[in-house]
Amino acid sequence: MAGPEDGNAAMSLKSETLRDIAMKGGGYYSQATTGARDVIDGAVELLLGAVARMDLRRARPFTMTDMGCADGGTSITAVGRTLRRVRALAPERPIQVIYTDLPRNDFSQVFQTVHGLTEIPTYANDIDNLYVFASATSFHRPIVPPATLDLGFSATASHYISETPCRIANHVHMVGAEGATRAAYAEQGRRDWQSMLEIRARELVPGGRLVLLNFGIDEQGRHLGSTGGVKMFDTFARLWRELTEADTIGEEEFLNTNFPQHYRTVAEFTAPFEDPANPVYRAGLRIEHVETRIVPCPYASAFAEHGDAARFAREYIPTLRSWSETCFAAGLDPSRPLEERAAILDHFYDSYEALVRAAPEGHGMDYVHCYLVAAKSAAAA
C-alpha cells in the first residue's frame, strides 16, 4: 500500500509549492498559505518560551531542526523569530538550523526561500554566525548526532504513519474507521509516535526542547475539516464511493484508497511522557505544555465575506486536491492508462466542487492541532 515515503504528500498540506503559487499571483499566494502559516505563527510564543527556559551559555553550536519542513515557507517567520531570540540571548554562539523532509522534497526551493532568492522575507541574511542545512532523513531515523539537538520543531507532519496497517472497508481515512480497523491505525500511530520520540530523546541535549504541532483529534472529537459543519473526509469517502456505484472505479480501488495517516488524541500524544516505564519518560522527556487549537479555514472565512459560492468552490477545491490527490491516485488500478486515471481524478474533484457550489454552507477545512512542548531534563543523560 502507499506509504508517506512514496511521494510528497506530507508537504502538500502545509503549503503548495511556493513557486507554483507565486506564478498564480500574489492574492492566491496569501490565501493558499494563510492557514498553514497561521498554525505555525501561533506557536511563536511557545518557541520563544522554550528558548527562554534554556541555558544558552554554551560554546557548541545551537542546533534547531524543522522536521517535515516542506518548502520552508510556512515556518520562516516562526523560525526567524526564534533564532533571532537565540542570537540576542547568546550573541557569540554559532546557530545551526536543519530543514528536514523526505528525499523527494524540493530542497532547492527550501534553500532559495531561506537564502532570500524569492519574494518571501527571510531571516537568514540578518543573523550572523548562522548555518543553514537540509537533511533528507525521515524523522523515524536519527537526523543529527546524539546529544546535539537544542530545539526540535515539527509542524503538521507526524500524522503520516510509516505504513498503512490495513485497508479501511467503508471509508478512506481512519477518522471514519471503527473497531479492529480503527485500533490497527491507532496502534501504528502509537508505534510511530513512540519511535519518533525515542529518537528525538537521544538527539536532544539535556535541557533541550521539542515543540511539536500535530494534526489530532481534540477533546470534542473535532479534527481537520470536521469542526461542526460538513465533514470533509466523509465527503471524500462518499464521493469516492459514488464512483464505484457508477462503475467508474472498482471495489478494489475503493478499498485500496487509504490515507496513510493517524490523527492522535491528546491522550495518545501525551502517553509516552507520562508512563514511568516508557523509554521516552525514562530518557527524561516531560511535557511542559499541551493544548489543542483550531485555526479556521481561510477559504471558508473568505466565503463568509464575499458570499460567492462558485468562487468559494473554485478556490477551495484546489487546496484539498493539492494534498489528497496522491492518496486517491495511489488507490487507482495502475493498469489503467495514465490519462484514464487523470480523468477519473478530474471528475472526482469536479464533483466535490459542484457539491460545494450547490450547497456551500458548512464546507471548509479548519485545522485542528495539538500543540505540545516537551523538555529533556537537564539531569538526563
Added chain:
Amino acid sequence: MAGPEDGNAAMSLKSETLRDIAMKGGGYYSQATTGARDVIDGAVELLLGAVARMDLRRARPFTMTDMGCADGGTSITAVGRTLRRVRALAPERPIQVIYTDLPRNDFSQVFQTVHGLTEIPTYANDIDNLYVFASATSFHRPIVPPATLDLGFSATASHYISETPCRIANHVHMVGAEGATRAAYAEQGRRDWQSMLEIRARELVPGGRLVLLNFGIDEQGRHLGSTGGVKMFDTFARLWRELTEADTIGEEEFLNTNFPQHYRTVAEFTAPFEDPANPVYRAGLRIEHVETRIVPCPYASAFAEHGDAARFAREYIPTLRSWSETCFAAGLDPSRPLEERAAILDHFYDSYEALVRAAPEGHGMDYVHCYLVAAKSAAAA
C-alpha cells in the same frame, strides 16, 4: 556579466544530471561521467592519507564537506571509501557529511543518490551513526561553524570566479587572454582563492585537512581540452567569432561571452600557503602534497578504439554543450526571442560537431587538475 551564481554551470562540467543520463541508458551514463569520476577516484589515496594523519580519537562528530558537489554522483565512491575508513578508525564517533553547492542545485537528486534511491551504489546505508546534510552556502562564505571541519573536499569547482572582472576582446576564456585582461582574471582568481582558503582555515579544526582538486594550468601550460591536440577553448572562440562574421551574432554579443573562470597555475594555488605574511599561512595552513595530473577524455579514448568519426562527434559535443551552453547563452542579446537564441546555439554546436566529424584527430577534452592537500597545524588556533 554572467557569474557562477547565475546558473548551475559549476556542476554541469562534473557530471550531467544523473537522472537525465539514466534516461539515455546505461552506456551513455558510464561514458558521460567517467572522466569526472576518474578525476575524483584518483584522489582516494590522498583522502585516505589525510585521514590516516589525523587524530580521530575525539568525541565530537567527524565532519566532512563536499564543496561544489553537483548531484553527488561523481564523488560517491571516493566519499564512501573515505568515510568507511573513518568509521574503521573511530568506531564510536558520529560522522557528518555535508554536500554543498549553489541554491539552484538539484539537492533532491543529491539526497536520492546518497540515500540509495537511484541505481548508483552508495555508502550511506552501511555506515552507522552517519548524518548526511546539504548546504546551499557558497564556498566564498562560511559553511560550517568555526573549528568544526575535519576534512574539506572539493573537486572541479573553484575555477569559477565570483565575478568576471572584464570582457575578453578576442577570446571567450581567460586561457586565450593576454596582458591587462589576463592579469585582471588572475587577480580575481587570486582574491577568490584567498578568501576561499581563509574561510576554510576558520572552519577547520586543528589537525584538519583540505583535499582540493581544481582545474588548473600545469607546468607545461596544459589545461582542460588543451593538452597537445586541438585546443578546445580556441575552437569555441573561433566558431563563435565566425558567427559574428556571418552576422549571426553581433560584436557586442561576442564581447559579452566570457567564461567566469580562472585556471590557476601551481604557483597561484600554493602562494597563500607559502608567504609567512599571508592570513592563510598565519592560520596554520600548510601544503602536504601538490601535483598536477591529466585524466584522459573518455570520448577521445573511445574514438581511439572504435575509429568512427561521426560517432565520436555525436557523443562528444553534447558533453561540451552541457557545461558551456550557459556561458554562450548568457552572451546573446536578451532582446532576441528565446527561440532565436536557441537556434543560434543549436547552429553553433552543430558547427563544432561538423568540425570534429570532418577532422576528428586531436579533438578531446582531457582534464588537467591540480591535486592539493593541506593541513591546519595541530597547534593552530
